[in-house]
Amino acid sequence: MPRYGIAIDTTKCIGCHSCRLACQNQNGLDFTETFNWIKDKERGKYPSFDKEYIPLQCNHCENAPCQRVCPTAATYTTPEGVVLVNKKTCVGCKYCMEACPYKMRIILHHQGIVVKCRFCIELVREGGTPACVTTCPTQVRIFGDLDDPNSEISRFIAESGAEPLRTDLGTLPKIYYKRS
Amino acid sequence: MPESAWGWLIVVYLFLAGSGSGAFLAAVYCDLLAPDWSKSLAKAGSLIAGPLVAIGTVCLVLDLEAGLWEPWRQVYLAKNLSSMIAWGVIILSGFIPIALLYAAALNEITFIGKIAKKYIRILEYVGSLLAVATATYTGVLIAVVNGVPFWNTPMMPVLFLASAISTGLAAAMIVAAIIDIDTIKTLSNFALGHVIFLAVEALVLMLLVFMSLTRSTEAAISANMLISGVLSPYFWVLVVILGIVIPFILSIVEYYEYGEMPKTLVIGSDLLVLMGGMSLRALIIFSATPPQIV
Numbered sequence: 436m437p438r439y440g441i442a443i444d445t446t447k448c449i450g451c452h453s454c455r456l457a458c459q460n461q462n463g464l465d466f467t468e469t470f471n472w473i474k475d476k477e478r479g480k481y482p483s484f485d486k487e488y489i490p491l492q493c494n495h496c497e498n499a500p501c502q503r504v505c506p507t508a509a510t511y512t513t514p515e516g517v518v519l520v521n522k523k524t525c526v527g528c529k530y531c532m533e534a535c536p537y538k539m540r541i542i543l544h545h546q547g548i549v550v551k552c553r554f555c556i557e558l559v560r561e562g563g564t565p566a567c568v569t570t571c572p573t574q575v576r577i578f579g580d581l582d583d584p585n586s587e588i589s590r591f592i593a594e595s596g597a598e599p600l601r602t603d604l605g606t607l608p609k610i611y612y613k614r615s
Numbered sequence: 616m617p618e619s620a621w622g623w624l625i626v627v628y629l630f631l632a633g634s635g636s637g638a639f640l641a642a643v644y645c646d647l648l649a650p651d652w653s654k655s656l657a658k659a660g661s662l663i664a665g666p667l668v669a670i671g672t673v674c675l676v677l678d679l680e681a682g683l684w685e686p687w688r689q690v691y692l693a694k695n696l697s698s699m700i701a702w703g704v705i706i707l708s709g710f711i712p713i714a715l716l717y718a719a720a721l722n723e724i725t726f727i728g729k730i731a732k733k734y735i736r737i738l739e740y741v742g743s744l745l746a747v748a749t750a751t752y753t754g755v756l757i758a759v760v761n762g763v764p765f766w767n768t769p770m771m772p773v774l775f776l777a778s779a780i781s782t783g784l785a786a787a788m789i790v791a792a793i794i795d796i797d798t799i800k801t802l803s804n805f806a807l808g809h810v811i812f813l814a815v816e817a818l819v820l821m822l823l824v825f826m827s828l829t830r831s832t833e834a835a836i837s838a839n840m841l842i843s844g845v846l847s848p849y850f851w852v853l854v855v856i857l858g859i860v861i862p863f864i865l866s867i868v869e870y871y872e873y874g875e876m877p878k879t880l881v882i883g884s885d886l887l888v889l890m891g892g893m894s895l896r897a898l899i900i901f902s903a904t905p906p907q908i909v
Contacts, residue, residue: 474909489909500761506700507691524691526682530700532620536762536906542620547680600908604761 437580438516439554440609441565442588442597443490447573450475450488457570458492461555468541470552471567487614490575492567493518493539493552494599494608501531501540516609517554525549536604554578581609619903624678629753629896630782631671632707633775634889636746637783639664639714641808643739643746646721655798656805660787661721665714667786668749672707699756706752710745717742750779763903765827765837771899774819781812782892785862785885792882799881800874809866809888817859820895837902846898854898858891 450473458470471492478487495518502510502518509525512518525548532540532549540551555565559578563569568576579588591597592611599608642660645653682688693701717738719728731738754775757766784805791798827838841850865884869876 476909491908504698504700504759506693506695506698506704507688508695509691524688524694526688526692527680528678528682528700529620529680530698530760532762533757533760533903534762537908538762538905542680544680547682547684601906604906606761 436514438582438609439559439578440495440516440581440588440611441492441554441568442577442579442591442595442611442613444575444577444591444595444597444613445487445489446613446615448473448488448490448575449573450486451572453570453572454490454567454576457566458552461558461566462550462553468543470539470541470550489612489614490567491537491539492610494537494606494610495552495554497607497609498605500534500536500606504530504534506530513556515556515559517556517559518551519553519556520548520550522546522548522550536601536606537608619901621678621900623897624674626893626897626900628671628674628678629756629775629900630893631667631674632753633750633779633896634782634786634892635664635667635669635671635714636710636749637779637781638667638787639710639717639742639746639783640780641784641787641805642717642721643743646735647739649804652801653804655791655795656787656802658722659789659791659794660783661714661718663786663790664746664783665711665718668707668714669711672711699752699759703752703756706745706748710742710749713738713742713745747776750776753779757899762905763837764831764833764906765902765904766899767834768823768826768830770819770823770826774816774823774895777812777816777819778892778895781809781816782889784808784812785888785892788885789882789889792878796878799878802881803869803872803874803876806866806869809862809884810870813859813863813866813888817855817863820854820859831906833904833906836904840902840904841898846902849894850898853894854891857887858894862888862891 452473454471455469471490474489474491476487476489478485495516499518507524507526509521510531527547529542540549542549564578568578577588577591579586581589583589595613597611597613599611638660642657645657676683692704695701716731720731720735720738723729723732751772754772758768758771760766788802791802824838824841827834840846862884865880869881
């Protein structure tokens, strides 16, 4: 069974938000709702400075705090390591939103449930890749199997030394970032 | 990214669950250990404990979204025992009926009360255990959240327990005075309870805030919001001065004056403790700062 992850090269990101639109389209979200964000951060000091765009989404943590605190066990991990929310058993208590250190979950008030990035699991199981990966004009994201040493993502992580965000939190995230 | 998911309903729940379980503990203490003159406080405490926690639980349910519109979803609430909410559901569904039965037993309300009176000691012991569990769990609920470093400390449950006992005692004393205003004189004996628990609360709060300043960057942001930032006027005025310092001084005076203090000051001091307990919980919830991730 593969263990899916995404590697993100922030040096390529131009902050166009295509990934956000593709995600909203794929998941039937309203324009105010999204599973991925782009945070911009200024680096350096005048006159040598630039802006870094950091695409953010659910990290599909192996030690997921959201799954641990979910009282109804609506949050679960699939065999492929994708963290999903069962729409039928979520009660909307929002405990997972407080527990997520990355704050990557949103509540859909009209449905009363908490949702988040699903790695477009229905596309992936048919052999495709998540919408945010396919749509990116500068190919910032690489999707693939972290357990396969010959996959594009594994080679990219090995070569670039990409690391997840805040590894000190102990959540074992599966989104890797090449920051410089 | 959403910053905070919980709001006033959760704050009110944390406050009511705390003061309700504190009132229960005050009632049991009076009935078991204090002599006859304290019976009015035992009655008052027992009468409000169950309803306070029950109203709090209603707030908690109102904060649910899908679970509110499709209530059958709530049957899943105790499915994952690594979640503090699941434990909360178990504790509350034990505590609320026992607190209501205890109120019936102590005040001999209807035939149920007469039957329950035979088992009043069991109700007191099991109820006290569940009351401590309720008050503590409201603190553990937010202490296990690693999405908010300021909350993520074992001092949180201790603070919530101390605050629950002082607010519960205050609520019981106010209701005792409403039932029978002449009991105010005897209530002076319980001013010592306020002195002790307000002191514990102040100490733990001080430790929480000052240790948070060095614990992590994000905990320090929260702590700074309270002591010098946007929330500082509320923190210093509502929680520290009005909620702890003034009731603490008034309680010392009340204890030594023994019933000579004006009734309005006695009740006023209790109302301040309640206001302080509520503000404390609101400020802890609203000062939440998530980890800086990039």
